[in-house]
Amino acid sequence: MSEAAYDRVKLARSSNRPTGLDYIKNIFRGFIEFHGDRRYADDPAIVGGIASLNGSPVTVIAIEKGHTAKERTLRNFGAPNPEGYRKALRLMKQAEKFGRPIICFIDTSGAYCGIGAEERGQGQAIAENLTEMSTLCVPVISVLIGEGGSGGALALAVADRVWMLQNAVYSVISPEGCASILWKDAAKAQTAAESLKLTAEDAKSLGVIERILSEKDIGQKEFYDRIxxxxxxxxxxxxxxLDLVGHRYDRFRNIGVSAVIKE
Amino acid sequence: MALMNFLKPKNKLEEGGRTSAPVQRDAGEPEKSCPNCRKDIPLSRLWANDLVCSCGYHFRMKARNRIRMIADKGSFHELYSGIKADNPLNFPGYKDKIETVRSASGEQEAVVCGTATLGGQKCCLFVMESYFMMGSMGSAVGEKITSLFEYAVQYRLPVIGFTVSGGARMQEGLLSLMQMAKTSAAVRLHSDAGLLYIAVLTDPTTGGVTASFAMEADIILAEPGATVGFAGARVIEQTTKKSLPDGFQKSEFVLEHGFVDSIVSRRDQKRYLAELLKMHGGRAV
Known part of the structure; x- marks a missing residue:
C-alpha cells in the first residue's frame, strides 16, 4: 500500500507528463499570452492569458514546468516566485472585470523557496490570492495536472470546482519533507506519502476535489477533448x-468541519 | 498627539521602572539564560517585564499569559474552547502526540479565541499557542479562527490576532492546507463588512499561516526579532545553496521589505492596539 501512494508521487513528477502549456494549446483556441505582474517582473513559471473555449473568451493560467532541461531551467522547474502569483491575480481580476471564466492548471512542487522570494513576500503573495480568489465574481475551475505542492498550488486553487488528474497528487508537504521533519529520515517518504492521503482518490473522499479526470490516452486528442x-x-x-461566491465560501468553509471534535 | 507619545519607546529599564531596580535574589532563584545577550535573568524579573530581557530579546509567551497581558482584566470570554483536533487521516503517531501535547501545554488546541476589551473597547481576540505543536494549523485551528471572524462579522467587532506558527499541521494533510483558504475567505468576509483586523506576528510566524491570515490584516505588526517568513531558512539554504543575509526573515528585515506596518515591542502593545481600536471607532462597552 505505501508504495502505491509514493508511486503516484513519482508519476505526478514524471517529466513525460503533459505540462500546463500542453493543456492550454490542446484544449483552447487562439491563446494569447500576457506577461508580467506590473510590479516587479514576469515569472516564467506561470503562464497566463486569454483564449477561446467553445467560442467564448476565457482566462487561462497555468504553472509550467517545461519539458527539456533548458525549458525546465527557464521555468524554474515550475516553482513560482511571488511575481508569478501576482501576475496570476492580475489576470484573474482582469477576467472578473470582463466577465470571463477562469481556468487554472496546476503543477508545482511548491512556491519557490528562495531569498528573493522571501524578500518580495512569497507568503503575502499567496495570502492575497487566497482572499481575492474567494470573492471573484466569475466561475473558477482549477485542475491539478501533476504535483499539487502545498500553498504554492492552493494559491491558484480557491476555485468553484477543483479537479485532479488520476495520477496527480495534492499535498500539504512533500512526502520527503514530511518524513524528514517527523521521522528525521527522508527515506520514510513512502510511509509519509501513504499517511498524507495525497492521491486523487484521497482528495475526493476528503471533499477537497469534485472530480477525478481519467488519464486514458493522456496527451492524445481524445484526452484533451474529454477535458x-x-x-x-x-x-x-x-x-x-446566482450565488457563486456564496457557494465558493461554503465549499471551503465546510472542509474539515467533520474532522474536529466539538465538545 | 497621543499616538506620537505612546510610539516613543518606553523602556522600563532605562526609566528606572520596577525591573531596573537591583533584584534581591534568593539563593537558588530560577534563572533563564537569554539567547541574545547570554545573561542569566532571574525568572521573577523576566516575568515582571513581560518576558522581555533587558537587551530587548522577546521570549516566547504562552497564549493565556499573552491574553492576561493584552486584555483588560477579567474581560476575556473564551469562545470555541470545545473545538479540538481529532485524527481524521489516522496519521501514525498523531493521536499520541496530541495527547502528550495537551497534557504538557494544558491547552486543547494551538489557538485560543474569544472576546475581550482593550482599554474598554470590545474586540475579538485570537492568540496562537507556540507550546502546542508550534502553533501548527490543522482543521480545529482553522475552524476556530474562521468561526471567530464570522462571529466578529455578526457582532460587528474588530479582530486582533497574535500569530505564532510553524505552518500547516502535516498530520492532517490536505485538510490542514484547506484551512488556509477557509480562514482567508473568512478574513475577506470580515474585511468586506468594513471591519478592522490587526495581526501581531510573533516568533515564529511561518509557512501556511504567513501565507494566509497573518498577512491578510489591515494592519500588520510584529514583535522585535520575530522570525517571519514563508519557507524555512534551512530549506532555502539547501535549495539555493547560498548563505542567507544577516537578519534574514527577522521582523526588522520584513519591515524593511515592506510587509509589516510596524514593529511594536511587547510592553507597548496594549496601548498601541487600544489606540488603533480607538482610531477605528472602537465602541466602548
Whole structure:
C-alpha cells in the first residue's frame, strides 16, 4: 500500500507528463499570452492569458514546468516566485472585470523557496490570492495536472470546482519533507506519502476535489477533448449559479468541519 | 498627539521602572539564560517585564499569559474552547502526540479565541499557542479562527490576532492546507463588512499561516526579532545553496521589505492596539 501512494508521487513528477502549456494549446483556441505582474517582473513559471473555449473568451493560467532541461531551467522547474502569483491575480481580476471564466492548471512542487522570494513576500503573495480568489465574481475551475505542492498550488486553487488528474497528487508537504521533519529520515517518504492521503482518490473522499479526470490516452486528442467537454459543461453550470461566491465560501468553509471534535 | 507619545519607546529599564531596580535574589532563584545577550535573568524579573530581557530579546509567551497581558482584566470570554483536533487521516503517531501535547501545554488546541476589551473597547481576540505543536494549523485551528471572524462579522467587532506558527499541521494533510483558504475567505468576509483586523506576528510566524491570515490584516505588526517568513531558512539554504543575509526573515528585515506596518515591542502593545481600536471607532462597552 505505501508504495502505491509514493508511486503516484513519482508519476505526478514524471517529466513525460503533459505540462500546463500542453493543456492550454490542446484544449483552447487562439491563446494569447500576457506577461508580467506590473510590479516587479514576469515569472516564467506561470503562464497566463486569454483564449477561446467553445467560442467564448476565457482566462487561462497555468504553472509550467517545461519539458527539456533548458525549458525546465527557464521555468524554474515550475516553482513560482511571488511575481508569478501576482501576475496570476492580475489576470484573474482582469477576467472578473470582463466577465470571463477562469481556468487554472496546476503543477508545482511548491512556491519557490528562495531569498528573493522571501524578500518580495512569497507568503503575502499567496495570502492575497487566497482572499481575492474567494470573492471573484466569475466561475473558477482549477485542475491539478501533476504535483499539487502545498500553498504554492492552493494559491491558484480557491476555485468553484477543483479537479485532479488520476495520477496527480495534492499535498500539504512533500512526502520527503514530511518524513524528514517527523521521522528525521527522508527515506520514510513512502510511509509519509501513504499517511498524507495525497492521491486523487484521497482528495475526493476528503471533499477537497469534485472530480477525478481519467488519464486514458493522456496527451492524445481524445484526452484533451474529454477535458474540454467537461470544462464547457461545468462553466455553463457555474455561469448560471446566482450565488457563486456564496457557494465558493461554503465549499471551503465546510472542509474539515467533520474532522474536529466539538465538545 | 497621543499616538506620537505612546510610539516613543518606553523602556522600563532605562526609566528606572520596577525591573531596573537591583533584584534581591534568593539563593537558588530560577534563572533563564537569554539567547541574545547570554545573561542569566532571574525568572521573577523576566516575568515582571513581560518576558522581555533587558537587551530587548522577546521570549516566547504562552497564549493565556499573552491574553492576561493584552486584555483588560477579567474581560476575556473564551469562545470555541470545545473545538479540538481529532485524527481524521489516522496519521501514525498523531493521536499520541496530541495527547502528550495537551497534557504538557494544558491547552486543547494551538489557538485560543474569544472576546475581550482593550482599554474598554470590545474586540475579538485570537492568540496562537507556540507550546502546542508550534502553533501548527490543522482543521480545529482553522475552524476556530474562521468561526471567530464570522462571529466578529455578526457582532460587528474588530479582530486582533497574535500569530505564532510553524505552518500547516502535516498530520492532517490536505485538510490542514484547506484551512488556509477557509480562514482567508473568512478574513475577506470580515474585511468586506468594513471591519478592522490587526495581526501581531510573533516568533515564529511561518509557512501556511504567513501565507494566509497573518498577512491578510489591515494592519500588520510584529514583535522585535520575530522570525517571519514563508519557507524555512534551512530549506532555502539547501535549495539555493547560498548563505542567507544577516537578519534574514527577522521582523526588522520584513519591515524593511515592506510587509509589516510596524514593529511594536511587547510592553507597548496594549496601548498601541487600544489606540488603533480607538482610531477605528472602537465602541466602548
Amino acid at each position: 474540454r467537454t467537461l470544462l464547457i459543461r461545468e462553466i455553463d453550470v457555474l455561469t448560471n449559479d
